[in-house]
Amino acid sequence: LRSSNGVLTVALESSSQQVSIAGRDVRALSYNGGVPGPTLRVRAGDILNVSLRNGLTDPSNLHVHGLHVSPENNSDNMFVTVDAGDSFDYRYELPTNHPPGVYWYHPHHHGLVADQVFGGLYGAIIVEDAEEIPATRERVLVISDMTFDSSGTISAATEMEKMSGREGELVLVNGQLVPDLSASPGERERWRVINACTSRYLRLRLDGQQLTLLGIDSGRFESARDVDEVVLAPGNRADLLVTARAGTSTLRALRYDRGASGGMMGGGTTSSADVVLATFAVAGADTDEFTAVPDQLAPRDLRSAAVTARRELVFAMGMGGGMGGSMMSATINDRTFDATHVDTTVQFGSVEEWTLTNTSTLDHPLHLHVWPMQIIEQDRQSVESAIWQDVVNIPARSMVRVRIAFDDFSGRTVYHCHILDHEDAGMMGIITAR
Numbered sequence: 001l002r003s004s005n006g007v008l009t010v011a012l013e014s015s016s017q018q019v020s021i022a023g024r025d026v027r028a029l030s031y032n033g034g035v036p037g038p039t040l041r042v043r044a045g046d047i048l049n050v051s052l053r054n055g056l057t058d059p060s061n062l063h064v065h066g067l068h069v070s071p072e073n074n075s076d077n078m079f080v081t082v083d084a085g086d087s088f089d090y091r092y093e094l095p096t097n098h099p100p101g102v103y104w105y106h107p108h109h110h111g112l113v114a115d116q117v118f119g120g121l122y123g124a125i126i127v128e129d130a131e132e133i134p135a136t137r138e139r140v141l142v143i144s145d146m147t148f149d150s151s152g153t154i155s156a157a158t159e160m161e162k163m164s165g166r167e168g169e170l171v172l173v174n175g176q177l178v179p180d181l182s183a184s185p186g187e188r189e190r191w192r193v194i195n196a197c198t199s200r201y202l203r204l205r206l207d208g209q210q211l212t213l214l215g216i217d218s219g220r221f222e223s224a225r226d227v228d229e230v231v232l233a234p235g236n237r238a239d240l241l242v243t244a245r246a247g248t249s250t251l252r253a254l255r256y257d258r259g260a261s262g263g264m265m266g267g268g269t270t271s272s273a274d275v276v277l278a279t280f281a282v283a284g285a286d287t288d289e290f291t292a293v294p295d296q297l298a299p300r301d302l303r304s305a306a307v308t309a310r311r312e313l314v315f316a317m318g319m320g321g322g323m324g325g326s327m328m329s330a331t332i333n334d335r336t337f338d339a340t341h342v343d344t345t346v347q348f349g350s351v352e353e354w355t356l357t358n359t360s361t362l363d364h365p366l367h368l369h370v371w372p373m374q375i376i377e378q379d380r381q382s383v384e385s386a387i388w389q390d391v392v393n394i395p396a397r398s399m400v401r402v403r404i405a406f407d408d409f410s411g412r413t414v415y416h417c418h419i420l421d422h423e424d425a426g427m428m429g430i431i432t433a434r
């Protein structure tokens with residue numbers, strides 16, 4: 001679905017549906033009957049109107065992940081609740097300088113986010129480029145994982161799975177198990193890859209093909225870089241060019257060790273085995289004629305900006321009180337989410353530096369709504385180029401520093417761990433810019 005004359009108006013209905021996945025008739029959650037939901041294509045300066053009807057039996061709502069839009073009123077307001085059977089009209093105004101790139105939408109009703117996303121509620125949003133990037137074909141690859149029980153319904157997560165973050169048994173590309181993709185040699189494809197998994201990290205490889213990374217999350221790097229693999233934490237997206245070379249390759253997610261929940265509950269392990277996601281068959285003779293990928297406008301760079309405030313966010317997990325002390329706690333600065341408490345107040349127009357410290361034995365991918373983060377320091381080293389992301393992974397027992405420019409929008413929104421089970425457990429804070 002593509003905007004015309006600067007406006008895209010769509011109706012999305014969430015519901016529980018009979019769908020066919022991996023050759024089985026199963027029941028999943030879907031937007032407009034499909035998993036994933038429809039892809040929405042807009043441009044900077046456009047208006048996106050979404051009329052959401054909640055056909056689920058639980059409350060829900062809609063979040064446009066990564067879009068730089070107002071966090072208030074009928075825009076990207078995660079405090080809105082759309083009760084079962086109700087509708088809500090969202091209106092998102094993209095600023096004229098909105099970065100191009102790969103974004104996505106999913107529900108954000110606190111406490112139900114992991115269940116609803118794991119159930120199948122997500123879709124892609126593409127903010128198209130102002131200038132042409134030479135590619136012969138574009139594919140949107142929404143990668144998600146699901147588990148079905150023997151009756152063909154989505155499995156509920158155990159407390160143990162919630163602790164480490166549930167990972168599905170089936171890893172799907174656009175709702176399909178190991179789809180066959182094909183191309184001709186010499187084609188250069190644009191792949192828009194979204195990690196819509198609830199907790200699974202994707203360390204992606206496509207051996208035998210040439211991968212060029214244009215950007216991660218919002219915007220693009222100043223110059224494209226050739227890569228062997230791309231690691232996407234839950235919520236991250238990649239904007240890739242694939243130069244097709246003769247032969248058959250497999251798109252794989254290699255084992256990624258995101259730590260273990262330790263002895264806390266008998267030690268859940270979180271390093272998933274290698275998974276084949278898709279095959280990519282390229283038949284014919286190779287060619288070598290390609291147009292160069294144009295460099296981008298230099299992205300904004302806050303490394304030399306004057307920092308007006310510094311703060312520290314500490315991510316921790318442990319066993320809380322609860323019955324028998326078996327309740328997990330997932331905290332930021334020793335607090336769990338409280339809808340009535342503003343955790344962080346920033347001054348509109350300021351540039352802040354945040355030190356993100358992870359004291360736990362599991363990785364936590366931090367996501368901040370509305371304002372992207374520039375990574376300043378990682379693995380105890382300064383980052384030598386301007387890298388902007390809206391989900392930044394904080395590896396187990398380590399520290400990352402980011403800078404954020406709080407401009408364009410004021411209002412109230414959230415930051416949280418994008419392992420959605422952790423978010424639902426309260427690893428989320430409220431931020432107000434004013």
Ligand code: C2O
Binds near residue numbers: 063235367416418
């Ligand atoms: Cu992708 Cu606050 O969410």
Ligand code: CU
Binds near residue numbers: 064065066367369
């Ligand atoms: Cu988001």
Ligand code: CU
Binds near residue numbers: 418
């Ligand atoms: Cu987490």
